[in-house]
Amino acid sequence: MTDDLARAILDELRAIRSLLEPVCPASGHTGSLARADVARLKRVLPAVAGQLGSEWFGSCDAFDHPSPALQIVLKGLSPRAFGRLLRRATGVAVDGYMVERGDKLAGAVQWRIVAAVSFRGNENVSVRCTAPRDSRQSRSEACT
Amino acid sequence: MISRTIAANPKGTSVSRFLTSLVLTDGHPMDAAALAEQRCATTPHVAEALRQMMKTAVGALNTGSGLNAIQAVANEFYLLAQSTTIADRLAQRCRRGQFRTKVARELGSGAGAAWRGEGLPTPLTKTLTDLLELDYFELSTITVCSRDMFRFDPFAEQQIRDDLVMGIARKLDADLLDPANSGTAGVKPASLTNGAASVTSSGGTAANIIADWKSLLAAVTTPQDGLVAIMRRSTLNTINAILAGVGYPTSADSLFSVPVIAGSTSPQQITLVDAPTILFAYDEEIAADVATESTLEMSDAPSQSGISGSGTTAVSLMQGHLASVRTTRGIAWQAIQDNAGSPTQPGGVAYMATAY
Numbered sequence: 001m002t003d004d005l006a007r008a009i010l011d012e013l014r015a016i017r018s019l020l021e022p023v024c025p026a027s028g029h030t031g032s033l034a035r036a037d038v039a040r041l042k043r044v045l046p047a048v049a050g051q052l053g054s055e056w057f058g059s060c061d062a063f064d065h066p067s068p069a070l071q072i073v074l075k076g077l078s079p080r081a082f083g084r085l086l087r088r089a090t091g092v093a094v095d096g097y098m099v100e101r102g103d104k105l106a107g108a109v110q111w112r113i114v115a116a117v118s119f120r121g122n123e124n125v126s127v128r129c130t131a132p133r134d135s136r137q138s139r140s141e142a143c144t
Numbered sequence: 145m146i147s148r149t150i151a152a153n154p155k156g157t158s159v160s161r162f163l164t165s166l167v168l169t170d171g172h173p174m175d176a177a178a179l180a181e182q183r184c185a186t187t188p189h190v191a192e193a194l195r196q197m198m199k200t201a202v203g204a205l206n207t208g209s210g211l212n213a214i215q216a217v218a219n220e221f222y223l224l225a226q227s228t229t230i231a232d233r234l235a236q237r238c239r240r241g242q243f244r245t246k247v248a249r250e251l252g253s254g255a256g257a258a259w260r261g262e263g264l265p266t267p268l269t270k271t272l273t274d275l276l277e278l279d280y281f282e283l284s285t286i287t288v289c290s291r292d293m294f295r296f297d298p299f300a301e302q303q304i305r306d307d308l309v310m311g312i313a314r315k316l317d318a319d320l321l322d323p324a325n326s327g328t329a330g331v332k333p334a335s336l337t338n339g340a341a342s343v344t345s346s347g348g349t350a351a352n353i354i355a356d357w358k359s360l361l362a363a364v365t366t367p368q369d370g371l372v373a374i375m376r377r378s379t380l381n382t383i384n385a386i387l388a389g390v391g392y393p394t395s396a397d398s399l400f401s402v403p404v405i406a407g408s409t410s411p412q413q414i415t416l417v418d419a420p421t422i423l424f425a426y427d428e429e430i431a432a433d434v435a436t437e438s439t440l441e442m443s444d445a446p447s448q449s450g451i452s453g454s455g456t457t458a459v460s461l462m463q464g465h466l467a468s469v470r471t472t473r474g475i476a477w478q479a480i481q482d483n484a485g486s487p488t489q490p491g492g493v494a495y496m497a498t499a500y
Contacts, residue, residue, distance in 0.1 A: 043188065050186025053152035068189035068216035069158075095185075098147050114147040 033092055041089050044082075047073040048088035049113040058108035059083035086111045145262035156224040156309070158187045158498060159432070160301035163308075165194060166434045167294040167467040173198040183296045189213045190366065199413045218429040222473075224305065225430060227315040230374055230407040232477065233329045237370055239480070243280040247423060249480045278476040281332050283319075285311045288450050288461070288468045291436065295430050300331040304469075310409075313429070317409035320477065323495060333476050336422065337415060340493040341365075341483070348500050351391040353383055356496055357400055360416045361388050363494035365483050370419035373399055373446055373496075377406040379414065382500040413497045421481040421492030427474040437462045 033041070048057075051067040053102045060079045062070055074082060087109075093116035102110035161184045169175035177194035184190045193213035226232040241247050251272045258267035263427055287307050319325050320335055323342065327334030341363035346352045364371065384394035398404055402416075438461045450459050450466040461468055479490030 043185075045187035049150050050153045050157070054149035055152070068192075068213055070187045072192055072213070087280050096491055097150075100147070113150065115150050117146040117148055 033088060033094070037085060037088055038086060038094060039071070040077075041094045041097075044073045045089075045094055045099070045113055045115065046083070049097055049115075054112050054114050056105075056110040056112045057101050058105065058110055060108060083109065084129075152297075153186055154302065154305075155227070156191050156220060156305040157301055158184075158193075158217050159221045159224065159308075160304040161187055161296065162193060163188045163304060163434055163469055164294040164296060164301070165190065170436050189216055189239060193217045199439050213220055213225055214420045215429070218431070221308075221430045221432065221471075222428055224307050225312055225473075228407075229444055230317040230405055230410055231477075232426070233405045233407075234320075234372065234374065234417065234419065234422070235424040235475075235477075238422040238424045238477075240276050241276075241419055241423040241425040241476075243278055243425045243443055243474060243476065246275040246277050249276050253332050254491060260405075274359060276423065276478065276480060278423060278478055279330065279333075279423075280474055281317055281476045282472055282474050283312065283314060283470045284470060285333075286468050287311045288459075288466055290450070291465050291467045308432070308469060308471060312473070313407070313409045315467045316475065317407060318411065321411050321413070321415055321495075323413075333478065336417060336477065336479060336490065336493050337413075337495045340479075340495060343494060343496040345496055345498050346384065348382075350392065353386060356414075360414065360494050360496055364416050364418055364492060366418040366481050366492040368418050368422045371402050372405055372417050372419050372423075373402050373416040374405045374407075374410055374417060376408055376410050376412065378408075379410075379412070379498055379500055380404055380406050386500075397446060409499075411496050412499075415493065415495040418481075418492030421479060421490070423475045423478050423480045425474075430471050430473045432469055432471050435461060436467045438468075 004119070008128050035073045047069045048062060051065065051069055052062075062082065063074060087101070088123050090101045092098065096116055098114050099117040100112050100114055102112060104110070161180060162356070165176040165180040166173070169179055173194045177191050177198065180187075180191035180194055190213075193216065195215050196212070203309055226236075251274055256269045258269060260266045285308075290308060319332060322335050322338055323337040325332075325335035326338050328455075342420045343356060346356055356383060361368070380396075380399065383399065384396075388394050397406075400401070440457075446463065450461070450464040459466070479492060481491045483489040483491040
């Protein structure tokens with residue numbers, strides 16, 4: 001591979017990254033959620049995901065579920081408060097989990113938990129290029 | 145934002161994580177609870193169970209959470225075993241009894257109704273019963289495995305679950321169905337097939353299988369209202385292949401319209417059981433304990449192996465970087481309807497050893 005080609009590929013990758021970064025913010029960016037919400041969601045979302053996976057559910061369904069995991073994390077919440085929490089959390093990645101809102105079923109909004117796929121620029125893209133052994137100058141340029 | 149769907153935790157995940165947390169912290173519930181809190185976000189009841197375990201040790205079971213998390217984890221283990229062992233799948237179809245409690249057994253034609261004419265007395269139907277009592281038998285298995293196996297990752301968790309459940313299933317199902325198991329007083333119950341009618345297989349052709357099946361049905365002298373066939377999955381597959389070859393419709397979960405309980409832990413035989421004629425008593429939980437430290441072999445050239453179980457009579461868990469999990473459960477069974485022609489032969493069971 002020539003240096004010019006490597007440089008062209010690198011430019012192309014940078015262009016792709018600049019396009020992806022706005023739509024794939026790094027996980028951990030919890031936007032406008034209050035701290036209390038984030039703290040609660042950090043406990044609730046993994047537990048719901050562990051029990052239901054990415055199945056659609058209504059906020060009342062989670063309370064009716066026999067799982068002890070859900071009983072523990074939903075303690076102190078009402079179905080209505082849980083629904084409001086999920087509404088606030090929709091589309092925001094919290095610890096790698098994200099809430100998606102679906103259509104209503106029998107008057108109840110359906111929710112599901114999915115894994116947020118984060119894109120963190122340089123961590124996800126690495127370019128290895130091999131420069132000619134006899135040209136230290138061109139190697140350093142190619143790998144920047 | 146880009147996202148992907150998630151699968152729910154497989155059944156038994158919390159059991160694996162509960163044991164893994166204990167093994168990695170050498171059995172200290174407080175440390176194990178802290179570890180589980182940190183590593184098991186999708187199963188928060190594991191940390192809760194370990195905390196409750198710690199409080200139980202100092203006599204404060206009521207944690208105020210309104211949830212018995214230890215029981216929840218134990219139940220999950222039981223449900224996992226229930227879906228795996230032949231004994232548990234059969235027990236769900238049988239008559240349920242209690243340990244060391246007398247149960248009436250029908251010996252006559254049974255209570256019934258009668259037609260009554262106007263102004264005439266209601267005819268009486270006499271019945272004859274005796275009393276049975278199931279003793280308490282405890283099945284205990286110790287599974288020894290490398291401590292490296294206890295990790296918080298899906299593959300290791302699956303391995304732990306499978307090892308524990310199959311350890312129980314192999315012993316339990318063998319003792320339930322092995323005709324040679326005549327039981328030991330106070331230790332283990334005799335198998336259902338011990339002393340039961342047996343049929344000799346006439347061969348492996350479709351005609352042989354059909355003829356043998358008719359012989360098995362004839363050997364079951366009870367009403368056959370809840371008849372169920374037990375065999376290995378490979379046996380059922382082979383029979384299905386043979387029968388399909390001659391155009392007979394086959395099914396993955398029944399044979400000649402009789403429901404099949406298929407499991408690899410069955411002896412190589414077909415067992416027909418009229419389930420309502422069997423009395424089962426069982427605990428709906430399985431106790432599990434872990435140990436990571438035990439006897440040391442004081443040698444500078446140790447030859448012991450925790451894998452092959454050889455080298456010495458005492459194998460050190462600590463020295464071999466091993467952990468052991470002991471599981472214990474109570475279970476007992478007994479046939480309650482004898483063959484009319486032989487009071488020592490269970491009427492609702494017949495079996496046939498097979499070569500397929």
